[in-house]
Amino acid sequence: xxxxxxxxxxxxxxxxxxxxxxxxxxxxxxxxxxxxxxxxxxxxxxxxxxxxxxxxxxxxxxxxxxxxxxxxxxxxxxxxxxxxxxxxxxxxxxxxxxxxxxxxxxxxxxxxxxxxxxxxxxxxxxxxxxxxxxxxxxxxxxxxxxxxxxxxxxxxxxxxxxxxxxxxxxxxxxxxxxxxxxxxxxxxxxxxxxxxxxxxxxxxxxxxxxxxxxxxxxxxxxxxxxxxxxxxxxxxxxxxxxxxxxxxxxxxxxxxxxxxxxxxxxxxxxxxxxxxxxxxxxxxxxxxxxxxxxxxxxxxxxxxxxxxxxxxxxxxxxxxxxxxxxxxxxxxxxxxxxxxxxxxxxxxxxxxxxxxxxxxxxxxxxxxxxxxxxxxxxxxxxxxxxxxxxxxxxxxxxxxxxxxxxxxxxxxxxxxxxxxxxxxxxxxxxxxxxxxxxxxxxxxxxxxxxxx
Amino acid sequence: xxxxxxxxxxxxxxxxxxxxxxxxxxxxxxxxxxxxxxxxxxxxxxxxxxxxxxxxxxxxxxxxxxxxxxxxxxxxxxxxxxxxxxxxxxxxxxxxxxxxxxxxxxxxxxxxxxxxxxxxxxxxxxxxxxxxxxxxxxxxxxxxxxxxxxxxxxxxxxxxxxxxxxxxxxxxxxxxxxxxxxxxxxxxxxxxxxxxxxxxxxxxxxxxxxxxxxxxxxxxxxxxxxxxxxxxxxxxxxxxxxxx
Numbered sequence: 049x050x051x052x053x054x055x056x057x058x059x060x061x062x063x064x065x066x067x068x069x070x071x072x073x074x075x076x077x078x079x080x081x082x083x084x085x086x087x088x089x090x091x092x093x094x095x096x097x098x099x100x101x102x103x104x105x106x107x108x109x110x111x112x113x114x115x116x117x118x119x120x121x122x123x124x125x126x127x128x129x130x131x132x133x134x135x136x137x138x139x140x141x142x143x144x145x146x147x148x149x150x151x152x153x154x155x156x157x158x159x160x161x162x163x164x165x166x167x168x169x170x171x172x173x174x175x176x177x178x179x180x181x182x183x184x185x186x187x188x189x190x191x192x193x194x195x196x197x198x199x200x201x202x203x204x205x206x207x208x209x210x211x212x213x214x215x216x217x218x219x220x221x222x223x224x225x226x227x228x229x230x231x232x233x234x235x236x237x238x239x240x241x242x243x244x245x246x247x248x249x250x251x252x253x254x255x256x257x258x259x260x261x262x263x264x265x266x267x268x269x270x271x272x273x274x275x276x277x278x279x280x281x282x283x284x285x286x287x288x289x290x291x292x293x294x295x296x297x298x299x300x301x302x303x304x305x306x307x308x309x310x311x312x313x314x315x316x317x318x319x320x321x322x323x324x325x326x327x328x329x330x331x332x333x334x335x336x337x338x339x340x341x342x343x344x345x346x347x348x349x350x351x352x353x354x355x356x357x358x359x360x361x362x363x364x365x366x367x368x369x370x371x372x373x374x375x376x377x378x379x380x381x382x383x384x385x386x387x388x389x390x391x392x393x394x395x396x397x398x399x400x401x402x403x404x405x406x407x408x409x410x411x412x413x414x415x416x417x418x419x420x421x422x423x424x425x426x427x428x429x430x431x432x433x434x435x436x437x438x439x440x441x442x443x444x445x446x447x448x449x450x451x452x453x454x455x456x457x458x459x460x461x462x463x464x465x466x467x468x469x470x471x472x473x474x475x476x477x478x479x480x481x482x483x484x485x486x487x488x489x490x491x492x493x494x495x496x497x498x499x500x
Numbered sequence: 501x502x503x504x505x506x507x508x509x510x511x512x513x514x515x516x517x518x519x520x521x522x523x524x525x526x527x528x529x530x531x532x533x534x535x536x537x538x539x540x541x542x543x544x545x546x547x548x549x550x551x552x553x554x555x556x557x558x559x560x561x562x563x564x565x566x567x568x569x570x571x572x573x574x575x576x577x578x579x580x581x582x583x584x585x586x587x588x589x590x591x592x593x594x595x596x597x598x599x600x601x602x603x604x605x606x607x608x609x610x611x612x613x614x615x616x617x618x619x620x621x622x623x624x625x626x627x628x629x630x631x632x633x634x635x636x637x638x639x640x641x642x643x644x645x646x647x648x649x650x651x652x653x654x655x656x657x658x659x660x661x662x663x664x665x666x667x668x669x670x671x672x673x674x675x676x677x678x679x680x681x682x683x684x685x686x687x688x689x690x691x692x693x694x695x696x697x698x699x700x701x702x703x704x705x706x707x708x709x710x711x712x713x714x715x716x717x718x719x720x721x722x723x724x725x726x727x728x729x730x731x732x733x734x735x736x737x738x739x740x741x742x743x744x
Contacts, residue, residue, distance in 0.1 A: 082685075083510050083686075084536055085533055124539045124543035125547060126539055127542065127546075128546045149546075
């Protein structure tokens with residue numbers, strides 16, 4: 049244990065950090081504070097950036113010469129009030145830990161991104177979304193209050209009433225407003241621990257959009273999956289998945305499922321990329337065939353329904369060392385059909401190396417740099433080849449043309465010009481962040497690239 | 501069972517507190533900073549449903565309020581196990597050394613352990629079975645030009661625990677001493693280490709499993725037993741050239 053006098057400057061390690069998509073890497077010093085005193089000592093350095101699980105596709109938690117603060121040792125439960133459906137946890141707590149803790153009491157977080165090792169701090173900083181953003185909104189809706197550590201302002205406990213501006217800026221603030229130390233989160237009730245997922249075959253993007261629109265309101269979640277390879281000059285064959293969480297038995301006590309945890313570093317284990325035009329065609333066809341012979345309604349453990357990539361980590365490995373390219377665009381409802389038509393046209397024209405595509409619905413308000421608003425969220429995963437990267441620029445153009453916004457943490461390449469033109473509050477975010485942190489204590493590759 | 505863990509807020513101490521709470525034991529947790537203890541205590545209460553009393557103590561100070569440990573253990577019905585995962589190292593621990601730093605290191609790593617054990621021993625001896633567990637370091641195997649006072653404090657501690665085990669032989673109190681190699685905690689963070697760093701959670705599980713068994717000296721990871729046996733045999737003209 050560290051004693052009264054200031055511990056000597058804690059040691060830093062140097063390591064090569066990578067964005068999860070493999071698109072950006074940089075060596076940086078990092079520390080893993082495990083006490084308040086060592087966290088505060090680290091904050092005397094400048095610039096710094098907090099890091100959680102490290103699952104952002106963009107370089108949001110390292111880069112630009114910043115000292116990286118690995119927050120995963122701050123992962124404790126501070127308060128749990130099942131009756132009020134409130135839990136206060138430290139920011140380094142992973143979603144799987146929180147689910148394990150809350151599920152036996154019939155509670156869970158309403159908004160959960162697809163990988164269990166993502167931390168609460170990362171969810172807040174990126175203002176992530178879950179399986180049904182139309183119903184649940186985004187992560188910030190679950191945040192009741194935040195504890196923020198800032199080198200100039202000290203330790204602050206903030207909420208929507210006491211510090212509305214800082215609170216709003218921190219939710220979806222990419223870690224640039226301070227180090228998130230803890231958060232109180234509102235949970236929702238959980239009736240059972242099994243999900244029932246219905247599968248509807250679809251032939252096109254337009255059909256998927258219609259089905260997803262039809263089914264989202266009455267379901268726990270609804271999204272589409274599309275084979276990324278065109279067949280007979282058409283794109284979009286796949287399935288719509290509609291999930292329900294029926295009543296059923298809950299786990300009796302805290303439990304953690306086993307799976308092999310993937311990190312941005314271990315994702316690169318497979319040297320050569322397997323995904324390519326031919327292999328994508330074969331593997332997607334095989335997946336479609338395998339799905340087609342399964343019953344149209346399947347029961348699966350809730351954990352797998354919430355975190356589909358926990359047991360499908362191979363999907364990311366198959367992109368090989370050079371990584372993948374993902375693009376996520378949120379297009380207003382009125383423009384969605386035209387956007388999808390144009391997207392299909394461009395896909396066929398460019399023969400882009402798309403592996404899969406997906407649609408889901410959003411509802412909310414477009415504010416600051418948050419990926420939020422009312423519309424259709426279109427996701428594309430591509431091979432990270434020259435062709436794939438070129439197509440990302442086409443997607444930039446389409447997104448701007450149809451008044452969409454690109455998801456900032458999904459693309460390590462996204463240029464500042466696209467963000468500045470698509471997000472109406474770009475300047476406001478930039479000014480408010482600069483006013484809060486004039487000496488730029490917090491910086492990452494993302495913040496530098498986007499000129500924040 | 502009730503256990504007292506001194507140095508519980510981080511590293512091995514935190515892993516021990518979690519392992520003990522996971523096994524259903526009530527706990528007194530002590531460390532220097534209340535801001536670290538409160539989250540730990542809350543976490544253990546909520547997740548494991550055990551009773552936890554937190555005591556903030558500065559073991560490096562001249563007169564830490566050690567009596568509060570006894571009172572806290574009393575609140576939980578008396579302690580059955582005392583675990584002392586204390587290890588503080590400082591920069592500038594070479595020659596010449598700052599005497600204040602040296603004094604603080606000795607108080608923290610050595611003298612405070614004697615004081616805590618002495619404070620709780622009378623109550624421990626009243627229990628039908630009790631354990632005292634100390635933690636040393638492979639750094640004590642042979643003195644080097646770095647971490648000098650730290651290594652000396654750990655060697656003193658190891659000798660004192662030998663004496664404690666001898667003195668308590670035949671009583672209800674078992675004495676166990678773990679000589680630790682590198683662990684993946686902030687003590688070893690950022691340093692190049694001779695052998696890979698061990699996971700403190702695995703060590704903690706082992707320590708909890710060993711509680712109540714016969715006492716003794718344990719090297720962890722086990723490979724260090726051999727290293728520690730051989731290191732003193734290396735002739736000095738060779739040893740002085742070793743970059744360790």
